[in-house]
Amino acid sequence: MSQQFKIELDSVRDEARIAYFSMEIALHPAMPTYSGGLGILAGDMIRAAADRELPMVAVTLLHRKGYFYQRLDSGGMQTEDSVEWVVEDFLQEFPQRAAVSIENRTVHLRAWRYEVRGCTGGIVPVYLLDSDLAENAEWDRSLTHWLYGGDQHYRLCQEVVLGMGGVSMLRALGHHGIERFHMNEGHASLLPIALLDEQAERAGHDRVTQEDVEVVRRHCVFTTHTPVPAGHDRFPSELINQVLGRVETEAMKEVLLWDDYLNMTYLALNLSHYVNGVAKKHAEVLRQMFAQYRIDSITNGVHATTWTSPPFQALFDQHVPGWREDNFTLRYVLGIPPQEVWQAHDQAKRQLIDHVNRVTNVGMDAQDLTIGFARRDATYKRGDLIFRDIERLKAISAGVGRFQIIYAGKAHPQDQQGKELIQRIYQARDALRGYVKIAYLPNYDWPLAQLMTAGVDIWLNTPQPPLEASGTSGMKAALNGVPSLSILDGWWIEGCIEGVTGWAIGELPTSVSFEEERSARDAAALYDKLEQVVVPLFYHDRERFIDVMRHTIALNGSFFNTQRMVLQYVTKAYIH
Missing domain, CATH: 3.40.50.2000 (Glycogen Phosphorylase B;)
Incomplete structure (x- = not known):
């Protein structure tokens, strides 16, 4: 100023x-x-x-x-x-x-x-x-x-x-x-x-x-x-x-x-x-x-104080005093011991998993890799992209490591296609039973968004480029050390440093494409990234995964906030 x-x-x-x-x-x-x-x-x-x-x-x-x-x-x-x-x-x-x-x-x-x-x-x-x-x-x-x-x-x-x-x-x-x-x-x-x-x-x-x-x-x-x-x-x-x-x-x-x-x-x-x-x-x-x-x-x-979960607020208060008044100081999160970052995340995750199990009776496990997807159910946001190949998902879960997915979102009352998208997610849930646990939380609102963006391990976003103006849910997740796995569109083009703040799905599109082939390519790229990078990293190199979490806060949390x-x-x- x-x-x-x-x-x-x-x-x-x-x-x-x-x-x-x-x-x-x-x-x-x-x-x-x-x-x-x-x-x-x-x-x-x-x-x-x-x-x-x-x-x-x-x-x-x-x-x-x-x-x-x-x-x-x-x-x-x-x-x-x-x-x-x-x-x-x-x-x-x-x-x-x-x-x-x-x-x-x-x-x-x-x-x-x-x-x-x-x-x-x-x-x-x-x-x-x-x-x-x-x-x-x-x-x-x-x-x-x-x-x-x-x-x-x-x-x-x-x-x-x-x-x-x-x-x-x-x-x-x-x-x-x-x-x-x-x-x-x-x-x-x-x-x-x-x-x-x-x-x-x-x-x-x-x-x-x-x-x-x-x-x-x-x-x-x-x-x-x-x-x-x-x-x-x-x-x-x-x-x-x-x-x-x-x-x-x-x-x-x-x-x-x-x-x-x-x-x-x-x-x-x-x-x-x-x-x-x-x-x-x-x-x-x-x-x-x-x-x-x-x-x-x-x-x-996003407003950092509003979207940082209580466990991470306490962690920041201890190690980065003054972060509320100056969000840019969150870059010093890189100096916080990794185990303390993981403990704060574990607290937020258990709060979410407890809520999911109470509401849906799905029986999710707090030890399993948990993916979150929550936004308005419009077709261009492609909430069901991950379900294009059910057998591939079963193979990843059975052969590489278990994962579970938490969904939330509302379709506009007059958007019939958006409502049908929710039903397709329910159908995928049933088809994946025994392999991938899927919960759809009703009435997505502010408190639920706070729980989800803080409690999952990975934030998933799969819009059809270039139709995502910005998106902010991944920014909320970043404040809580949750990396994004996202299509390169909206804010994620600016926020993604591959393997440092999260991971991109596919390449940056060079032209506008609304073809069915685009979704097929994006789904294949999503499966590859899950199978070859994200799931193995979570289960077999936890130290490196926590390093991505810390960089997510220090680089994206410190910049993608409403203070700036x-x-x-x-x-x-x-x-x-």
């Missing part, structure tokens, strides 16, 4: 200068205000900002009904229930009110406050917007109930509440000195529209002009997390006109360059002075998708 900016921050410590907008934020394990990686990343970002005492405020939606609670039957069929939680147990309601216009109706909003406290005493307030007020129409009251629920109409109205309602609420709460508005993914892309309204009014313009656009652009920052075209929200012009109900919509088309569909990613790209992807490879892919825009990269990280990430946002996006 530059000295000039630090002085500026110190002088306005009590006044937010940065506003961070995200459709989902993981704030507390018992608050279902997130669905997965995007929300966890947002929460980790805010926790790191509080650690660094940045003058930040965050805005999201309340999500009274959460994402969903996952149930799995004996065959892996997923069903969903609403998540019930008591808002008042966690949040403070504020008396201020704001409003947005949706379909020419006034939708009133209130804000609930949650304070994120950092390790140095810094606080980042988070405001959760709530439309469930008696003065609103019944349908409008539900707009802040479900995370990623409903159809396009519901989604667009939610994005109006987040982006435009969020700006209105910040003003109502007295936040008038904000210099940077950070949009975490395209769900918040209507935020600059509210800023354009403010700017045009200040300038005395009766409609938005290019001059207004340039002023607003200087205040906006945009981070996109997906290289998948379907991940970028698009809404037809008729729906935009219907929901916004604004006379100036047609005039804005000229300035903001859209025609029959408004792509929310393009909207944010056009109205942001700084845009970034979330890994170096991801930014390369984005520059191909959006060639006319300048797109930088800031690789994701937030400082990069400060220097690249917030002070320029």
Whole structure:
């Protein structure tokens, strides 16, 4: 952080200068205000900002009904229930009110406050917007109930509440000195529209002009997390006109360059002075998708204190005091005696195995090599890649060394292919019975992620390149000395030092490939690496395996964290 900016921050410590907008934020394990990686990343970002005492405020939606609670039957069929939680147990309601216009109706909003406290005493307030007020129409009251629920109409109205309602609420709460508005993914892309309204009014313009656009652009920052075209929200012009109900919509088309569909990613790209992807490879892919825009990269990280298990926290406290305040000092983990590292890992592993056996009755053995795989069940993440050759897996387990696999993950309620993927994993579990123990843990959430990323021996990741924007679960595992065995995509291209921090599956792809042959090659490479390297190392050269564990913490844990990430946002996006 530059000295000039630090002085500026110190002088306005009590006044937010940065506003961070995200459709989902993981704030507390018992608050279902997130669905997965995007929300966890947002929460980790805010926790790191509080650690660094940045003058930040965050805005999201309340999500009274959460994402969903996952149930799995004996065959892996997923069903969903609403998540019930008591808002008042966690949040403070504020008396201020704001409003947005949706379909020419006034939708009133209130804000609930949650304070994120950092390790140095810094606080980042988070405001959760709530439309469930008696003065609103019944349908409008539900707009802040479900995370990623409903159809396009519901989604667009939610994005109006987040982006435009969020700006209105910040003003109502007295936040008038904000210099940077950070949009975490395209769900918040209507935020600059509210800023354009403010700017045009200040300038005395009766409609938005290019001059207004340039002023607003200087205040906006945009981070996109997906290289998948379907991940970028698009809404037809008729729906935009219907929901916004604004006379100036047609005039804005000229300035903001859209025609029959408004792509929310393009909207944010056009109205942001700084845009970034979330890994170096991801930014390369984005520059191909959006060639006319300048797109930088800031690789994701995870909040070290949140994702380091209690046994490793105690170990770091003893040998690397101050690691919470300065994650980079984790490089000194290389000096910790190997046996102490293994003892900390063994404690975390036994906690996980005990949980798995209680929940699934699989009878896993804490002495066996344990592989973890947990993420959203989307087909491009290829959670069943390892099961392409059941007989090969049996041969490795019987001839080289026993291993067991722990799975977790949710499929989106409308993603039938994702649900079928879970069922295929259940079928593989049955086919491998007696050779490889497999457990699928239901309702993957924050506490379960903490258990899994700390307790397995190897973290497996098998996305279809180049569709993994970044990924962060392997970073969480790294903080706990768990090496990754992963396809070279997303963050792992940057984090993999072969045989030092983990192992790559196959080679770095030189071109985009969606062919079936790609999966066949990747599966063969995975089997080879398991059979020839990972399993023998675990059982026959434990000293070398622990050395990989220590390097995983020292090299990847010390760098792929939100402390480093937030400082990069400060220097690249917030002070320029």
